[in-house]
Amino acid sequence: MAVAEPFVGARPVWRRPLTVNFRAPRTWSIVGASLFLVVTVIVLAAPLLSPHDPLTPVGIPLAAPGHGGFLLGSDSIGRDVLSRCLYGARASWFAALVVIAGGFLIGGLVGLVAGASGGWIDNLLMRITDGFLALPAPVLAIAVVASLGPSFTHTLIAVSIVWWPFYARIVRGEISKLAARPHVEAARLAGAGRIRIAVRHLLPGALPAAVVTASLDVGNLVLALAGLSFLGLGQSAPAPELGADSARNLSLLLQQWWVPVMPGIVLAVLAVIANIAGDSVRNLIDPE
Amino acid sequence: MLSFVGQRLAAMVIIVLTLAAAVFALQKMSPLDPVHAQLGGQASQTAIAARRHALGLDKPVVTQFGHYLTGLAHGDLGTSYRTRRPVRTDLVAYVPATLELAGTGLLIALALATVFAFASTLKVPGSGAFRLLLMLGASVPTFLLGIFGILLFYQHFGWLPASGRTSIGDAPTGPTHLLTVDGLLHGRPAVTWDAWKHLVMPATAIALGPAVAIGRVLRSSLEGELGGDYVRTARAKGRSERQILFGHVLRNAIGAAVSMTGLQVGLMFAGVLVVEQVFGWPGLGLYIAESIPVADFPAIAGVTLLLGSAYVVINAIVDLIQAAADPRIRV
Numbered sequence: 362m363a364v365a366e367p368f369v370g371a372r373p374v375w376r377r378p379l380t381v382n383f384r385a386p387r388t389w390s391i392v393g394a395s396l397f398l399v400v401t402v403i404v405l406a407a408p409l410l411s412p413h414d415p416l417t418p419v420g421i422p423l424a425a426p427g428h429g430g431f432l433l434g435s436d437s438i439g440r441d442v443l444s445r446c447l448y449g450a451r452a453s454w455f456a457a458l459v460v461i462a463g464g465f466l467i468g469g470l471v472g473l474v475a476g477a478s479g480g481w482i483d484n485l486l487m488r489i490t491d492g493f494l495a496l497p498a499p500v501l502a503i504a505v506v507a508s509l510g511p512s513f514t515h516t517l518i519a520v521s522i523v524w525w526p527f528y529a530r531i532v533r534g535e536i537s538k539l540a541a542r543p544h545v546e547a548a549r550l551a552g553a554g555r556i557r558i559a560v561r562h563l564l565p566g567a568l569p570a571a572v573v574t575a576s577l578d579v580g581n582l583v584l585a586l587a588g589l590s591f592l593g594l595g596q597s598a599p600a601p602e603l604g605a606d607s608a609r610n611l612s613l614l615l616q617q618w619w620v621p622v623m624p625g626i627v628l629a630v631l632a633v634i635a636n637i638a639g640d641s642v643r644n645l646i647d648p649e
Numbered sequence: 650m651l652s653f654v655g656q657r658l659a660a661m662v663i664i665v666l667t668l669a670a671a672v673f674a675l676q677k678m679s680p681l682d683p684v685h686a687q688l689g690g691q692a693s694q695t696a697i698a699a700r701r702h703a704l705g706l707d708k709p710v711v712t713q714f715g716h717y718l719t720g721l722a723h724g725d726l727g728t729s730y731r732t733r734r735p736v737r738t739d740l741v742a743y744v745p746a747t748l749e750l751a752g753t754g755l756l757i758a759l760a761l762a763t764v765f766a767f768a769s770t771l772k773v774p775g776s777g778a779f780r781l782l783l784m785l786g787a788s789v790p791t792f793l794l795g796i797f798g799i800l801l802f803y804q805h806f807g808w809l810p811a812s813g814r815t816s817i818g819d820a821p822t823g824p825t826h827l828l829t830v831d832g833l834l835h836g837r838p839a840v841t842w843d844a845w846k847h848l849v850m851p852a853t854a855i856a857l858g859p860a861v862a863i864g865r866v867l868r869s870s871l872e873g874e875l876g877g878d879y880v881r882t883a884r885a886k887g888r889s890e891r892q893i894l895f896g897h898v899l900r901n902a903i904g905a906a907v908s909m910t911g912l913q914v915g916l917m918f919a920g921v922l923v924v925e926q927v928f929g930w931p932g933l934g935l936y937i938a939e940s941i942p943v944a945d946f947p948a949i950a951g952v953t954l955l956l957g958s959a960y961v962v963i964n965a966i967v968d969l970i971q972a973a974a975d976p977r978i979r980v
Binding site for chain 1: 667668675680681789790793796797799804915916919922923937944946952953956
């Protein structure tokens with residue numbers, strides 16, 4: 362007669378011994394995805410991490426990296442390049458996140474409304490989306506900023522305006538796939554209203570694809586915004602900004618290379634980290 | 650096929666009209682008054698009213714838009730606030746340099762993408778390192794690639810020039826305004842060679858990002874097609890991997906890469922505008938960068954219309970090429 366084994370399997374997560382399997386790809390994906398959080402914390406802590414104020418001259422101008430107490434050197438009026446890079450990274454990172462949030466919300470709403478309502482509303486909204494997608498986004502963004510007047514806020518608005526159509530397409534695609542599924546049919550038969558079906562039964566299914574797109578997009582946006590900032594469409598002069606700092610100091614390139622190069626390297630590091638983190642989020646959410 | 654061409658061309662016209670409408674709306678939204686910008690702050694009320702009337706700004710918006718479209722159809726892009734010349738004249742002066750740079754960039758991007766895709770599909774030794782290098786290059790901002798290029802190939806090695814289109818003072822100025830071509834047409838290969846040396850660095854800087862994007866698409870569709878039944882049949886017949894790749898698979902796999910190329914042209918335009926700053930390249934990027942700080946909207950609108958239309962036309966051509974190559978698309 363068999364004796365029942367004591368049942369031990371279902372201890373709650375916090376009672377289980379903490380074991381980390383470093384061989385499992387999932388572990389590394391979680392580590393990668395958490396880079397988003399790590400970078401956010403680091404750039405938020407820019408005022409604590411910066412050795413100097415980014416706006417005031419604090420030492421000899423054009424000191425080489427490691428000299429005069431400047432880890433990354435100083436610029437033409439003696440400001441600390443490291444501090445300017447940290448504050449600039451904060452501006453770049455949050456600008457990218459803000460544009461993505463904007464694109465996600467506008468595009469998600471358009472995609473949801475189009476996919477859930479179907480018919481002529483779907484047709485109209487998707488033709489508008491296609492119209493935007495058929496135009497080169499960065500060039501359009503420049504025209505929008507030029508019309509609103511150059512400022513950082515206007516650049517963010519402009520890029521959000523040209524960025525949402527990607528999200529609208531993706532959410533609309535997911536929604537129309539989901540709309541044919543039995544659970545939606547069941548909800549409709551149970552008498553759920555259109556809005557309830559859209560929000561409770563369609564939206565949750567479309568979110569993973571949109572989140573994956575958004576996390577893969579952070580790196581692209583950091584680079585796209587840096588390009589616009591390089592062209593003079595970012596914050597105005599004394600504010601630390603990576604693209605603009607590099608552009609304004611190009612004339613120093615052959616003598617004091619660190620002044621234009623360092624902000625560019627920080628941008629590249631941000632973009633690489635964002636791409637790694639984005640890939641990890643994709644692996645976590647849809648592992649094929 | 651004919652109806653597909655008709656539909657595609659009609660869509661193209663509609664998109665270009667939408668673009669024109671968008672630019673017109675932006676002009677209307679702009680807080681900067683074109684009359685003030687042209688006449689300056691001290692102009693009298695009567696002068697302002699007279700100019701408003703001359704520009705048709707006292708008419709209803711719909712009429713103004715009609716005038717605007719008629720003007721565009723005749724190539725009238727307005728007058729730049731900064732240079733006080735017609736925007737069209739300015740564009741004609743700046744376009745050839747940008748065209749030469751973007752065209753070379755596109756060729757380099759296609760070459761790199763092809764090498765990347767085929768090397769990693771055929772698992773050529775060293776392709777892993779090449780792939781990593783390209784990926785890294787695509788994560789670096791375009792202007793930083795240019796800057797690294799200047800530091801390495803101009804300052805350190807002294808192999809390549811760092812700015813401008815040519816260092817030859819009496820370089821020919823016609824008939825195509827593309828120095829690489831004009832040098833040959835005038836029988837002066839030195840001009841062409843010099844122009845190539847100036848082109849290599851900025852063109853490679855704008856090519857890396859698109860190269861990775863195109864190469865990835867090409868590689869994944871090559872690998873997808875290699876799993877097909879017809880490939881197994883070809884292998885069973887005893888054809889070599891290379892014969893299968895070039896004789897059977899390539900034509901089926903190239904479609905996605907071609908449409909990706911069309912889309913990447915938009916990204917490349919942005920890269921061109923930035924890289925021209927780094928290399929002092931006398932093209933549209935320099936023009937737009939000088940127009941941005943003084944809010945010269947007609948100039949920026951002109952560049953937007955030109956690049957936007959170019960993008961739309963290129964993508965229409967890409968679609969037509971694909972439809973010609975692959976009958977499945979026409980349906």
